[in-house]
Amino acid sequence: AQSVTQLGSHVSVSEGALVLLRCNYSSSVPPYLFWYVQYPNQGLQLLLKYTTGATLVKGINGFEAEFKKSETSFHLTKPSAHMSDAAEYFCAVSRVITYGNKLVFGAGTILRVKS
Amino acid sequence: DAGVTQSPTHLIKTRGQHVTLRCSPISGHKSVSWYQQVLGQGPQFIFQYYEKEERGRGNFPDRFSARQFPNYSSELNVNALLLGDSALYLCASSSDLQGANVLTFGAGSRLTVL
Numbered sequence: 001a002q003s004v005t006q007l008g009s010h011v012s013v014s015e016g017a018l019v020l021l022r023c024n025y026s027s028s029v030p031p032y033l034f035w036y037v038q039y040p041n042q043g044l045q046l047l048l049k050y051t052t053g054a055t056l057v058k059g060i061n062g063f064e065a066e067f068k069k070s071e072t073s074f075h076l077t078k079p080s081a082h083m084s085d086a087a088e089y090f091c092a093v094s095r096v097i098t099y100g101n102k103l104v105f106g107a108g109t110i111l112r113v114k115s
Numbered sequence: 116d117a118g119v120t121q122s123p124t125h126l127i128k129t130r131g132q133h134v135t136l137r138c139s140p141i142s143g144h145k146s147v148s149w150y151q152q153v154l155g156q157g158p159q160f161i162f163q164y165y166e167k168e169e170r171g172r173g174n175f176p177d178r179f180s181a182r183q184f185p186n187y188s189s190e191l192n193v194n195a196l197l198l199g200d201s202a203l204y205l206c207a208s209s210s211d212l213q214g215a216n217v218l219t220f221g222a223g224s225r226l227t228v229l
Contacts, residue, residue, distance in 0.1 A: 004157075006166075032215045043220040044158070051215040090157050094214035097163070098180055100170030101214040102148065105157030 004091050006106035014114050017065075018076040021109045023091030031072045032094035034055060034103065035065055039087045047089075050074060061085070086113045117142070121206050127227045136191040136224045140208030146170075147189040148218060149181060149217050152203040164189055165212055183215035193226075199223075201228045 007022040025031055027045045032051050036044040048059025055067040064074045074091060092103040121137045128134055140147050146165040154165035160173040166185035178194045187208075193200055203225050207218035 007225075008229070015204075034217070036220075043209075043222040046217050046219070049215070049217060078129060097160075097171035100146070100163045100165060100173055100212045102160040102163060102173070103150075103218060104160070107155075107157050110208075 004093050004104055004106035006089075006091050006109050008108065008109055010110045010112065012112040012114060013081045015083055016080050019076070019081045019085065019111065021076040021089050021091075021111065023065075023074045023076065023106060024072055025074060025091070025093045026095060033065075033067060034092045034094070035063070035074075036092060036105075037077050037087050038088045038090065040107075044090065046091065047076070079114045081111075084115065085112050086111055119206055119208050119219055120222050121204075121221040122143075123224055124222065125225045127229060129229050130196055130198060132196050132228075134193050134196060136204050136206075137192075138189045138191070138206030138208075138221060138225060140189070140206075141219055144210050144219075145187055145210035146209045146212055147183055147187065148207045148209075149189070149191050150205040150207065150220075152174075152200075152204070152205055158205055161191070163212075167187050170212060194212070196228045198228050201226060 005024045034049045035047040048057045050067045058064045091106045117157040124225045134160040149161040161179045163171040165184045181191045183189045203223040205223045209216040
């Protein structure tokens with residue numbers, strides 16, 4: 001069964017500092033992996049996704065993530081945090097179900113950016 | 116182009132009541148999925164519909180039901196509401212059922228059960 005673990009429910013960084021949000025997955029087959037961001041009182045917005053090919057994936061707002069099969073990880077990074085990055089971030093893996101597919105989400109990481 | 120739209124945005128119900136939540140997918144998207152997000156947790160899969168047929172169901176009781184209409188819009192119904200049903204209900208659409216496809220989420224319907 002596929003599942004996702006996000007290490008650290010809360011991460012705090014200073015403005016301009018490196019952002020690192022950790023995600024580990026378990027999957028018996030090559031996974032499709034996603035990072036979503038959720039701002040307060042809003043739905044989920046896609047940051048980036050990994051399907052096949054290049055293992056370093058670039059997304060919106062300067063975020064990127066690297067798929068490491070040997071470590072079963074898909075950590076999200078941004079070189080320099082901005083105040084507007086404060087939000088909750090979710091890692092997800094796509095899982096096949098009976099006649100379709102679903103996303104299995106991690107518990108989320110709340111990012112706080114200090115001025 | 117309009118994104119995924121959900122209604123109502125907020126609603127308050129009492130235990131035992133029934134609720135209907137509505138979702139309009141992105142134009143051209145034939146698949147709609149529903150997720151429940153309890154405060155402090157990641158979204159949990161409830162249903163997936165494609166071309167008006169149920170394609171998957173999560174681990175939710177039979178009080179939860181859904182349907183998809185010919186125009187691909189969808190309704191989520193919850194009967195006999197419990198306090199634990201209080202959550203943000205998210206609808207997502209995609210063009211088809213491929214796992215690599217991006218799900219585009221709406222802003223959600225926040226349900227409070229008193």
